[in-house]
Amino acid sequence: MFHERKEYRKNFSAVGQLNVGGETLHFNCYDVSVKGAMIEVTPGKLLASVADFENLMVEDSRAEIFVEELMLSGEVRIVWVREERNRILMGLEFEAVVHNAEKLWIKRRGYRKTEPFTAELFVDKERLYVEGINRSTKGLCVRLAGQHPAIRANAPVKLQIKEFGLAALGKVVWLSNSDQHTLVGLQIISIS
Numbered sequence: 001m002f003h004e005r006k007e008y009r010k011n012f013s014a015v016g017q018l019n020v021g022g023e024t025l026h027f028n029c030y031d032v033s034v035k036g037a038m039i040e041v042t043p044g045k046l047l048a049s050v051a052d053f054e055n056l057m058v059e060d061s062r063a064e065i066f067v068e069e070l071m072l073s074g075e076v077r078i079v080w081v082r083e084e085r086n087r088i089l090m091g092l093e094f095e096a097v098v099h100n101a102e103k104l105w106i107k108r109r110g111y112r113k114t115e116p117f118t119a120e121l122f123v124d125k126e127r128l129y130v131e132g133i134n135r136s137t138k139g140l141c142v143r144l145a146g147q148h149p150a151i152r153a154n155a156p157v158k159l160q161i162k163e164f165g166l167a168a169l170g171k172v173v174w175l176s177n178s179d180q181h182t183l184v185g186l187q188i189i190s191i192s
Contacts, residue, residue, distance in 0.1 A: 016067035122158040123150040
């Protein structure tokens with residue numbers, strides 16, 4: 001006799017980030033199973049309504065997810081979106097998810113976040129303190145007060161961002177000088 005087994009679902013509360021349509025949104029997760037999750041998304045600047053998400057889903061329903069509490073990171077597909085009591089609810093289906101992925105989120109492609117941070121660059125045995133402008137999965141844009149001769153295209157750089165717990169090797173990809181500061185584009189080569 002065949003017994004139909006109901007899919008295992010667990011109700012709990014966790015917060016996370018969803019990278020979708022070029023925007024990183026925060027969410028609360030209330031319901032998760034081995035196949036997917038139901039989340040409540042905080043509206044963003046570009047994706048602020050159910051209609052915005054529905055329009056995006058016509059072109060691309062893929063997204064990336066990170067839930068720090070579960071150390072879960074990966075690719076998901078948005079299968080439905082609806083509004084309920086002035087909240088945007090979304091159903092996600094897991095496609096490629098990795099557990100214990102604390103540094104993986106930083107490595108994922110297509111993620112760029114504009115957020116101030118401080119970093120230390122080690123170039124030619126010198127320590128330079130820089131102000132972070134934005135970061136992506138592949139690199140960073142930082143601002144250096146004034147100019148420094150060690151900062152040149154293709155220069156190898158060690159970088160440390162204590163607030164993210166990140167230490168990495170990188171290289172200078174581009175720079176833009178002005179009288180007061182230098183904007184520096186860094187590519188991350190390997191995360192230690």
